[in-house]
Amino acid sequence: MSEVRFTDQHEWVRLEGDEATVGITRHAAEQLGDVVFVELPQAGRKVGAGGEAAVVESVKAASEVYAPVGGEVTAANSALEAEPAKVNEDPEGAGWFFKMKLSDKAEFAKLMDAAAYQEFVKGL
Amino acid sequence: MTDTTEILKVTPLNALHLELGGKMVPFAGYAMPVQYPAGVLKEHLHTREKAGLFDVSHMGQAFLSGADPARALERVTPADIQGIPEGMQRYGLLLSDEGGIKDDFMTTRLAAEAALYLVVNAAMKDADFAYIAEKLKGEAQLAPAPDRALLALQGPLAAEVLERHSPGISQMTFMQAKRVTVAGAPAIVSRTGYTGEDGFEISIEGKDAEKVARALLKEAEVLPIGLGARDSLRLEAGLCLYGHDMDDSIDPVEANLVWSMGKRRKEAGDYPGAARIGKHLQDGAAKKRVGLRPEGRAPAREGTEIADKTGRVVGRVTSGGFGPSLNAPLAMGYVEKDFAATGTKLDLIVRGKALGAEVVAMPFVPNRYKRAKK
Numbered sequence: 001m002s003e004v005r006f007t008d009q010h011e012w013v014r015l016e017g018d019e020a021t022v023g024i025t026r027h028a029a030e031q032l033g034d035v036v037f038v039e040l041p042q043a044g045r046k047v048g049a050g051g052e053a054a055v056v057e058s059v060k061a062a063s064e065v066y067a068p069v070g071g072e073v074t075a076a077n078s079a080l081e082a083e084p085a086k087v088n089e090d091p092e093g094a095g096w097f098f099k100m101k102l103s104d105k106a107e108f109a110k111l112m113d114a115a116a117y118q119e120f121v122k123g124l
Numbered sequence: 125m126t127d128t129t130e131i132l133k134v135t136p137l138n139a140l141h142l143e144l145g146g147k148m149v150p151f152a153g154y155a156m157p158v159q160y161p162a163g164v165l166k167e168h169l170h171t172r173e174k175a176g177l178f179d180v181s182h183m184g185q186a187f188l189s190g191a192d193p194a195r196a197l198e199r200v201t202p203a204d205i206q207g208i209p210e211g212m213q214r215y216g217l218l219l220s221d222e223g224g225i226k227d228d229f230m231t232t233r234l235a236a237e238a239a240l241y242l243v244v245n246a247a248m249k250d251a252d253f254a255y256i257a258e259k260l261k262g263e264a265q266l267a268p269a270p271d272r273a274l275l276a277l278q279g280p281l282a283a284e285v286l287e288r289h290s291p292g293i294s295q296m297t298f299m300q301a302k303r304v305t306v307a308g309a310p311a312i313v314s315r316t317g318y319t320g321e322d323g324f325e326i327s328i329e330g331k332d333a334e335k336v337a338r339a340l341l342k343e344a345e346v347l348p349i350g351l352g353a354r355d356s357l358r359l360e361a362g363l364c365l366y367g368h369d370m371d372d373s374i375d376p377v378e379a380n381l382v383w384s385m386g387k388r389r390k391e392a393g394d395y396p397g398a399a400r401i402g403k404h405l406q407d408g409a410a411k412k413r414v415g416l417r418p419e420g421r422a423p424a425r426e427g428t429e430i431a432d433k434t435g436r437v438v439g440r441v442t443s444g445g446f447g448p449s450l451n452a453p454l455a456m457g458y459v460e461k462d463f464a465a466t467g468t469k470l471d472l473i474v475r476g477k478a479l480g481a482e483v484v485a486m487p488f489v490p491n492r493y494k495r496a497k498k
Contacts, residue, residue: 033352034165036446037421037453039475055475057423059164059446060352081421 004092005068005108006117009050012092013068015108016111020069021099026057027121031093035084040076041098049107054097056087069107071100103106135181136273136333144348150362152246154182157189157350164352168448169493171319171357172489174462175279176349177340180318184249185272185327187237188266190258197231197240200259202376202395205240205388208233211466213301215312215384216246218252223397224372225379228364232301232314241301241312242266243274243325245366273333278323280492281345286313286324289339293324297496307339318354320491359454360447362415362486368426369413369442369456377404378458380413411439412464415486416455416472418479424472425451430459431471431478438463441472447488454488455481 002016010028014021029035039055047053047067054065054076076098080086087095102108112120132155135141141148148159157179159167171174192195194205203216213232217225218263227248232241249268257266277286283294289307296302301314309332317323328336340346355365365368370379375397382390382405389395393402418424423446430439444455455472463470466485471478 033159033163035449036165037423039422057446059168059356059448060158062423062425084421 005111005113006120007066007068007111009066009118011065011068013108013111015102015105016046018102018105019074019099020102020108021096022053022065022068023096024087024091025052025117026091029088029095032056032063033060035087038080038084038087038097040078040080041073043075045073047071047100056097065097067100068111069100069102069104071103073098073100075099096123125333133182135179136330137179137181137337140334140337141179141348146348146350149351151351152182154246156182159350159352160348162347164350164356165448167349167353168356169348170347171279171349171353172321172449173279174345174347175277175281175285175343176353177317177337177346177348178276178278178354179273179337180246180276180325181273181330181471182243182246183274184242184246184252185268185274186242186244186253187239187269188242188260188264189267190260193238193240193264194233196260196264197256198389198395199263200204200256200396202385202401203231203391204388205231207386207388211300211302213299213316217379217381218255219376219396220372221396221434222310223375225366225374225376226255226372227366228384229313230316232312234301234312237473239326245293247367255344258300266420271330273328273330275326275328275333275337275340276317276319277326277340277346278319278321278325278349279345280322282321282323283360283494284406285340285343286346288343289336298322298493300496306467307336311335311336315494318361318363319357320363320487321357322494323494329366356445356448359443359445359456360487360489361450361491362456364413364456365443374458375401375404375409377401378409378411378413407483408461411458411460413442413456413458414464415484415488416441416444416457416470416481417484417488418453418472418481419457419480421453422474422479424474424479424481425453428455428457429473430481431473432455432463433469433471435471435478437473438470449489455488459483
């Protein structure tokens with residue numbers, strides 16, 4: 001069983017057991033435009049909820065990707081380094097950024113579910 | 125949200141931008157399309173491969189008349205305005221009394237017309253027009269043309285496309301300009317642009333803008349292109365963006381734009397800021413605008429510090445991003461003169477990390493202007 005939650009900074013996070021996979025939402029990818037570069041965190045790095053974890057850049061601009069929850073980075077999607085366009089093609093699948101081991105599941109529960117996130121985006 | 129939302133002006137093509145799905149953003153006081161649904165990357169590549177149509181109606185157009193408007197205009201620029209042949213356009217810098225760059229602009233001498241036709245940057249037009257009118261008072265009269273629209277059709281197929289709507293136009297060469305009819309509308313067309321590609325700028329009455337734009341967009345080769353790709357195209361072409369790559373603290377020598385100064389003007393020293401600029405022409409300036417190619421894929425954006433290999437900051441990036449045609453990051457910026465030579469290895473400090481970069485000659489992508497055969 002996996003569950004997906006969303007942040008107001010337009011990250012998604014999918015929880016399976018105590019491992020969370022993080023990426024940017026389809027809405028964020030569309031807003032950014034064509035992604036040309038990503039900078040990913042190293043495995044082993046500890047980040048707090050809301051901390052800067054990765055960078056995504058389009059032709060136009062650079063944006064931070066924040067850790068939706070606190071924990072330790074366990075893996076990064078190094079395929080994005082060679083093929084950053086995957087972020088636009090499949091932002092909520094093959095375009096994932098990094099995986100992390102969650103330190104506090106309560107942080108995950110506080111995030112928006114899909115319906116709440118859709119409402120949030122509508123209101124922007 | 126802010127309650128001090130600026131009331132944005134719109135160009136005569138605003139409704140068309142919205143119809144085409146343009147993503148509108150504020151730029152120089154106007155609502156302008158930063159991109160269309162194709163996106164910046166595709167729009168950029170399409171322009172280099174086929175032809176792109178840009179709305180640049182926000183730019184400032186004006187006519188300068190008087191007994192000798194060319195002579196008068198030389199009061200505010202070191203360009204050789206008097207030497208512009210009939211039917212030609214020329215690039216120039218508008219200088220402050222101290223020799224700082226207030227803007228860059230185009231001057232056109234149309235065949236058999238006494239008045240000069242000027243185009244200045246959108247963000248600077250009010251200030252430029254007031255400055256020129258004031259400096260040339262009693263000698264020449266500046267008449268802004270806010271009701272005119274300006275389109276740019278750029279790319280290797282631009283001439284072929286425009287020929288269908290203005291027979292004979294493809295015979296023009298780089299920097300030529302003339303009055304013609306485009307899609308039935310009276311126009312001033314110049315074979316110039318801001319992309320490094322062959323192409324045209326088409327000045328028309330605002331009321332004709334939509335008709336002309338629709339006629340060009342109907343052509344299979346043409347896509348509408350937003351400001352995002354306009355910026356990445358001009359950066360690859362090594363062209364400056366005013367307010368970023370130059371401002372009134374910078375002079376033409378520092379900006380590496382000495383080529384825009386007339387030979388006669390340099391020799392005579394009869395231009396604003398001649399004391400400072402003349403000294404820089406002779407001895408070199410302390411800093412210079414250069415092109416930079418970062419190693420790897422990470423772009424170095426405007427404001428990025430440039431350091432030498434000991435870590436000492438020797439300059440700053442003024443425009444930086446990712447070049448879709450180059451398929452690599454690129455930047456321009458100012459560095460101390462000892463680090464300005466092509467091939468110099470430097471570091472760009474991106475998010476606290478030093479990324480290697482090399483000073484390179486510009487343009488980054490070879491330009492493909494249709495120059496007159498010598």
